[in-house]
Amino acid sequence: MEQLAALLNLKPSTVSHHLARLSEAGLVSARAESSSNIYSLDKTALEETTRRILSREEMSEVAADIDLDACDRNVLADFTRPDGRLKTIPARRKKLEVVLRRVIKAFEPGTRYSEQQVNEILARFHSDTATLRRELVGSNLMEREGGGGEYWRVA
Numbered sequence: 634m635e636q637l638a639a640l641l642n643l644k645p646s647t648v649s650h651h652l653a654r655l656s657e658a659g660l661v662s663a664r665a666e667s668s669s670n671i672y673s674l675d676k677t678a679l680e681e682t683t684r685r686i687l688s689r690e691e692m693s694e695v696a697a698d699i700d701l702d703a704c705d706r707n708v709l710a711d712f713t714r715p716d717g718r719l720k721t722i723p724a725r726r727k728k729l730e731v732v733l734r735r736v737i738k739a740f741e742p743g744t745r746y747s748e749q750q751v752n753e754i755l756a757r758f759h760s761d762t763a764t765l766r767r768e769l770v771g772s773n774l775m776e777r778e779g780g781g782g783e784y785w786r787v788a
Contacts, residue, residue, distance in 0.1 A: 634670065658682070705731045719759040722768075730772060736765060737774040740786040751775075751784045 638648040652672055655661035659678045663670040708731040712720055723729040739754050740746065746754070748766075755762040766784070769775040777784045 634672070637672075705734075708732065709735060717758065722759060722761060722764055729768060733765075733768055733772050733774055737769060737786055740775070742786050742788045745783045745785045747783060 634648050634652065635645055637652075638645040641648065652661055652663070656663055656672075660675055660682065662673050662675055664673075665671075708723070708728045712723055712728065712732055713735075714720060719732065723732055736755070736758050739757065740751075751766055752762040755765045759765055766775075770777055770784075773787060775784055775786055
């Protein structure tokens with residue numbers, strides 16, 4: 634660890650802290666040797682973690698967040714809690730559309746949902762599922778079959 638600290642120009646305590654975190658994540662293993670620990674990188678775990686992080690799904694989420702302009706980010710910050718639930722449903726149309734574009738991402742394109750399934754998904758965002766459902770349809774982000782039996786995300 635001292636060698637790594639010197640190489641990186643960091644304090645040994647800092648390196649020790651980060652090695653402990655990497656060990657907790659399963660990316661590094663430690664074995665005791667005399668009065669010190671010998672650390673080894675688990676290349677397989679690193680490759681699997683990298684593959685998962687760089688997966689198409691993860692990258693599309695990251696790209697979607699990057700696509701948000703500063704105004705949209707501010708609206709989402711104002712109307713959402715850290716867990717993603719809505720504090721309130723915006724009354725102003727422009728702000729509501731920003732929130733609805735975020736909510737619609739919870740639905741898979743090409744998948745048909747019953748009203749109950751739609752309500753279960755929307756309940757993750759706000760208890761007023763009827764308003765969210767109506768606004769998603771009204772904003773042409775979601776369509777529904779005649780009597781409201783099935784709903785689907787518009788691509």
